[in-house]
Amino acid sequence: MKELIPIDVLLSSFGSIEGGIIILNAQGKMVYLNEWVQNHALLMSDKYYGQPLDEVFEGDVSPVLLESVDGAVNSSLSRVMSYRIHKNILPLYRNKQMVDEQALSVSVSVTPLPDMTGILIRIVDYSSLVKREKQLRLNEALLKIEKDYFQKASDETLSTEEFVASFIRQITDKVSVIDVHFSLIRGQEPVYRCHSDQPKEELLIEIERCIHSKEMLGQELDRFVTYKGQQQGMTSSVIHFSDESVKGVLAIAKRSDLLDISLDKTMTKVQNLIHNLVEWKISYEKLSYMATHDSLTGLFNRAYLTKKFDEFRRQLEERKIDRFSLFFIDLNKFKQINDEHGHKCGDKVLVKVAQRIKSSLEADDVAFRIGGDEFVIMKADIDPPTYVEFLKHRISSSFLCDGLVMSVSSAIGCAQYPNDGENLDELIHLADEKMYRQK
Template identity: 55%
Template sequence: MMKDLIPIDVLLSSFGSIEGGIIILNPEGKVVYLNDWVLDHGVMQTEDYLNKTLDAVFWGSISGQLLESIDNAMNSSLSRILSHKIHKNILPLYRNKEASVRLPLHISTLISPLKDKVGILIRIVDYTSLVKREKQIRVNESLLNIERNYFKKASDLSVSLESFIASLIDDISWNVSSISIKFSFLKEGEGFRYPKDNNSAVLKRCEKLIQHKEFEGDSLVEMVESLGNEYKTNLFLVDFSDRNIKGVAEFAKNSEHILDVSFSKTITKIRDLISSLIEWKMSFKKLSYMASHDELTGLFSRSFLMKKFDGYKREMDVEGLKASGVGLSLFFVDLNKFKEINDQFGHQFGDKVLIKISQRIKSCLSEDDSAFRIGGDEFLVIRKEATPGDYIETLKSKISSPFLCDSDVISISASIGHACYPNDGHNLDELIHLADKEMYSEK
């Protein structure tokens, strides 16, 4: 027997350190050696494999190409490599031989004659793990590219948060086709789902929990996980820095193919990616808002005034409004005796008054108007019109109407100056100076 001709340990030492199977046949095609890897992955009829043919040792069909290659190796000393990609049933070897539905290994085999025709070596390489690893690397690279691209897209303020999220999840789903994603995003109880037509019952239940604020912090995480277990689905709460904003992601496998990427690792990556990119989009929008708006009143800030005014001028040039006699009206608003309110009630109370006045100024704006807080109690309104008409009186009346602040009734008047572009000046400084001067003359 071959074991007596070539010591197995000597034979195996020539292969180096490999992962995979080794089968050695004698010149009659009978098995004289199987390594543990083959025993672990083959569904054997009997463990007494010695001097049995491959058909007798393995349970299941064996590739005719394998048997032909063995004959060629014995008779003509020809070596051959067979791949599972071309020959689907080289050997009936399985990932889990105990599973009710056995997943076949993706293998390649090298059939080669041993020296002096003392037998045949069948060397088996399982490339399932290799292919899966390579596929995971490609998926990881795709997710990294998505991260880079969407960090850039987050700065585009013309793209709404809803469109940003829908596009993001669509791209992720395209690049990780073995996993499907359903996502629900809620901001202060209101939100949307992706895909829009998804009617996931478990997502609806999660939304109700969040909307009703029945759970907070870790208890909400635990409840979402519990719902995932109840519905036998992979469900994750996606948290954000703003406690009023939540996301819920539901993941499912699209297939059970052996070459699918690692499900648990990939959905963790996707969940973290969704969280970080949406957070960045919201943060960028918030930073942009802070750069252009007054923190206290929500009106545009003085720093944004020049940019907004230049935008108005460009619109007028494009639309030809300046040539037709249409201009811009600037209204400089200053509250009268506001310092006395601060002195009497304190600055926190004064801030509440400013917020209320700002709301009243906003209520006097049309769609094309803009309002700015340019100082402590100074405001500026820009309107697309050449003459003030009754607008100054409308502003004064709206501002001076008494209102309740905490438990005190407050009534405060305003002085307003006006200037028009391009009749009164061609730049913002000239117009503000003129409107400010008119406002002080009224005081």
């Protein structure tokens, strides 16, 4: 075998190289290591010249690499190896002072030099590419969750708490490289809390307490939450929603310190995802409430009558109830209250009457305000005359309104399904007629 090509001539032929260069002589003994290799590996000694490859590095050299070098020495065979296939080809680290850190992801090519003057080992570090790929996969998983749950936000049967619990489970399942700990607070109570182990639960509870007690607000609270998370090896934050009664506390951590993802970027993406989905669900809740409820009294509105009537009829068909009744309520001389005391006082009377109607309902009963001073109640399995008298008495009890003692009586008509009518219009018409006879 000829003499080795001069090192400076050989390196000049590579141009600008990002990665490692190792040159062996014709017998497979060490001749040269470039600075990149020295910066990413622990060497047995700086006197590596003439040493076998496996006696130069502190740490294991892959047998596959050693076999490839022997193949190049004996039969001029070239070989390319990848970290993904052959773990730990060489003991290379991102920081050679931290040998416990994750080894670099590299590809290695073993190539005989021209005229068999020696062997070139080229090392390409693709750790950053792997990191980007992991981050892209994580981002794709979060985007899919966001798309799926934007659609689910309009599901009226799914409460905000159930909605949040569902997509947090999805994040935990689909983005398996992180632990997600999240608490959703509505008013003064956490309505949902996700945690994996006791220390993280304590972190959420402590932050929740600070939010409830209002010991800290705004940036001061955010800084405190960030600090508390760092103490437990996590990234944490408070999520503020447009509905001021709703707050979120988020903390995430890598499943392993060796995982090659950016926790700060991941935190931002998860935080934005949770914020956007909860905001979307809150908006749908508000829109749904406005579409089905009377804005003054909080009772259901006329538009919701048909749906509730169909639900009662379905319960009857399924024999969950024996019968149900519809009560039509009209306040007596309500116009006189508006004329004498003003509409502001009249509105307060309506709110008071609605409160008394609500207090007369059982769990499965429903009440509606369908007009100015007209209300409807649907109740199952009730004796109508007894309930009518009870409700009249409750509505007519005196109360204070702007310093005045007020009292309002009512006329109430009742119709039963299916005896008095087979559809909603027939029941309302009959109950309305009976109510007017009382007037």
